[in-house]
Amino acid sequence: MAPDILGLELQHALQRLAAEGWEVTVVITRAPGGRTDVGTLRVARWLVLGERRGIITAVGQQGGKGGAVLAYRITDDCQACGTCAESCPNQAIVEGARYHIDPERCEECGTCFDVCPAGAVVRE
Ligand code: SF4
Numbered sequence: 563m564a565p566d567i568l569g570l571e572l573q574h575a576l577q578r579l580a581a582e583g584w585e586v587t588v589v590i591t592r593a594p595g596g597r598t599d600v601g602t603l604r605v606a607r608w609l610v611l612g613e614r615r616g617i618i619t620a621v622g623q624q625g626g627k628g629g630a631v632l633a634y635r636i637t638d639d640c641q642a643c644g645t646c647a648e649s650c651p652n653q654a655i656v657e658g659a660r661y662h663i664d665p666e667r668c669e670e671c672g673t674c675f676d677v678c679p680a681g682a683v684v685r686e
């Protein structure tokens with residue numbers, strides 16, 4: 563059964579899912595009418611795709627510290643080669659069957675986008 567993660571802070575939700583072996587795609591959207599503070603992202607939608615695979619849509623709260631929507635995202639094309647994680651200056655990339663970006667550490671430098679040999683990092 564899928565864990566109940568709706569409303570949880572994104573990073574906690576991802577840690578819980580990773581511990582249970584879930585492969586998760588994260589989609590980050592702005593809060594309606596507000597700016598998105600990447601430090602306060604919360605799980606707004608949780609869609610189970612199949613056996614331990616799912617999609618999280620996370621939104622920021624309105625009136626945050628003025629941070630921006632995370633500019634880069636790792637897609638299902640990720641081959642888990644590790645190149646981006648080795649290149650990231652902020653240790654913001656988390657290993658997994660598919661790697662993902664920790665929004666609390668990422669400073670949107672674009673290095674992962676530049677180095678990924680699979681074209682798996684996309685700019686939002
Ligand atoms: S460099 Fe690309 S393919 Fe390799 S782990 Fe990072 S996102 Fe995945």
Ligand code: SF4
Pocket residue numbers: 634649650651652653654655663664667668669670671672673674675
């Ligand atoms: S954009 Fe820069 S800081 Fe963010 S995950 Fe990619 S390499 Fe790391």
